[in-house]
Amino acid sequence: MTDAGGEPKHSGRALAALRGLLAAGLERPDGRLPSEPTLEKRLGFSRQALRRALEVLEAEGLVWRNRADALFVNLPERRDAPLSPVGGILEARLRLEPELAALAALRARPEDLRLMRLCARREKAAGDLDARELWDGALHRLIAVAAANPGLLAAFEALAAARAGDAWRGALEAADWRQVSGLHGVGDHETLIDAIAGGDPEAAAAAMRAHLLTVAERAAALVEGRAR
């Protein structure tokens, strides 16, 4: 597709589609990709947009061409994660959620705050780990909603999906859930919600950071206690 001036468009979308194709796995055991005309037809982008997108993947070393110009996929090099899965999740939450809390402090409506406090009460009253985590997750999501930025909410939900079935939950489940009731001190979430209600973004971000670190420290102590 080209615009009036003849410039191609949508190479970025073609690139995203090709990344999806690579992530979904190969068509042929030898790693050969479909030909450009086939890709063009199947993905619905212009030849030029596809060629440009393939140039990026070639530069990144993810695809290469043989001497006959046929395309092949390189398996991406496995990157050693610098952190354990649990550490990676904590790191990600510590980078994203204080930013969301700061925006929520600027934008939360009384109804948002009422719902946050309701979640905190229900979490406190929960009788098992499943219910506790459910209301905890709902509370953290309400903070992301109150931040009122659709792109950041999408980012929060992608991170939450990456956490589902993660090592963190597995480690907690291996521990006695009755001990896990100590993970949130009684006041932790109330303190966090008060900071958001206070309307000061810096204070809200700091409260979120402190909250996540406290939970992580208690979880680590619990999991280590179990391992001993």
Add this chain to the structure above:
Amino acid sequence: MTDAGGEPKHSGRALAALRGLLAAGLERPDGRLPSEPTLEKRLGFSRQALRRALEVLEAEGLVWRNRADALFVNLPERRDAPLSPVGGILEARLRLEPELAALAALRARPEDLRLMRLCARREKAAGDLDARELWDGALHRLIAVAAANPGLLAAFEALAAARAGDAWRGALEAADWRQVSGLHGVGDHETLIDAIAGGDPEAAAAAMRAHLLTVAERAAALVEGRAR
């Protein structure tokens, strides 16, 4: 599904599945949801996990029960976005990408930096907006990859997907793309990559923040100039 102690699990996943169902739209024009046994069968969660997840949605006001205990969906209240779409995207990028640049400063390998510099060169050499945005996007994604945190990469990709087809690109396309070549000063991306290569997370985050603000200011000036 219950564990040995009889506690239910996976209410959080049931909640995510129900949120997906609500987002996909209703089955019946009157907003009535399928019955709990039908939901149980279709979604594959235990009745207890479903009931717990529905409690959260009821607390949030997204579903309600009539006197016969049938479930109905409330359309979520439209939330007035505090920012224009372009402003929202800039805000989201300013919250997330400096954090990624900071981690990349700690973890980028020589090969990551080589690829970043290659993208910057290709972007500089690009002859139109499509190619420029393609290589710009590839560079920002390489920074997210170099941050080496799978959850944050998922968050970055969700935000990038939310940006595709956004008002930002539309506004740029409405302007003359030849002017857009001024959006990145020649040195902008090199300065950013140098900061990441320097290994100082604070400096890299600051360079990303400055980079995004500079681009945004130039884009705003361009779009406003066009509107006048």
